[in-house]
Amino acid sequence: MAPLDISLLPAEASADTDTMREVADLVNRVYATAENGQWLPGTTRTTVEEITELTRAGQIVVARLDGAVVGSIRVQHLDAETGESGMLVADPDHRGMGIGRRLRSFVIDMLRRQGIGTLQIELLVPRDWTQDSKEFMAGWNERSGYKVVRKGAFEEQYPDLAPRLATPCDFVIYHKAL
Numbered sequence: 715m716a717p718l719d720i721s722l723l724p725a726e727a728s729a730d731t732d733t734m735r736e737v738a739d740l741v742n743r744v745y746a747t748a749e750n751g752q753w754l755p756g757t758t759r760t761t762v763e764e765i766t767e768l769t770r771a772g773q774i775v776v777a778r779l780d781g782a783v784v785g786s787i788r789v790q791h792l793d794a795e796t797g798e799s800g801m802l803v804a805d806p807d808h809r810g811m812g813i814g815r816r817l818r819s820f821v822i823d824m825l826r827r828q829g830i831g832t833l834q835i836e837l838l839v840p841r842d843w844t845q846d847s848k849e850f851m852a853g854w855n856e857r858s859g860y861k862v863v864r865k866g867a868f869e870e871q872y873p874d875l876a877p878r879l880a881t882p883c884d885f886v887i888y889h890k891a892l
């Protein structure tokens with residue numbers, strides 16, 4: 715099998731509309747299942763425009779197999795000490811082969827080189843029921859050395875997005891020392 719290629723998209727890739735659409739479609743397809751029941755019908759995780767903007771800002775890392783995008787993750791600096799990763803996805807047809815792990819370790823190596831000491835991730839979970847994908851993430855986060863540092867009500871942190879929720883949700887913030 716072809717090796718998995720992980721790379722930070724260069725800012726110029728934002729002009730490559732096919733790739734921008736490929737990444738946005740993958741994120742939206744994966745989140746439609748992973749956050750099923752958490753959002754009102756018709757709500758998508760991202761748009762081609764947002765992925766284009768994030769790519770231009772140097773924040774999108776992709777995993778490719780035979781040239782096709784099979785995973786992605788967003789990375790950003792929150793301040794001089796702290797980085798954040800999010801919007802992590804792996805193609806459902808290629809799960810369990812290390813795409814998620816490789817994307818995360820690529821981001822960690824990149825942030826370490828940039829002098830960042832703490833990595834933050836955020837998990838959006840339904841308040842009153844359990845979502846399988848979130849249970850999986852919580853277990854993986856714990857195994858990977860992420861510690862819960864804060865929990866809160868989604869509507870307090872993101873009042874603009876809260877009206878799109880289909881069910882009350884909380885966010886859980888994790889930190890990992892790099």
Ligand SMILES: CC(C)(COP(=O)(O)OP(=O)(O)OC[C@H]1O[C@@H](n2cnc3c(N)ncnc32)[C@H](O)[C@@H]1OP(=O)(O)O)[C@@H](O)C(=O)NCCC(=O)NCCS
Pocket residue numbers: 744745748801802803804805808809810811812813814815816836837838847848851854857858
């Ligand atoms: C999270 C996600 C990216 C993981 O992708 P993946 O490429 O399938 O995962 P990997 O193969 O890299 O494995 C990651 C971990 O899960 C474990 N794992 C993978 N598949 C598993 C399975 N079927 N059963 C149990 N554990 C499994 C691996 O052993 C690994 O754990 P380890 O690092 O402790 O060994 C993928 O499940 C996904 O896209 N989920 C939906 C989107 C989502 O929830 N994103 C995060 C939003 S907060």
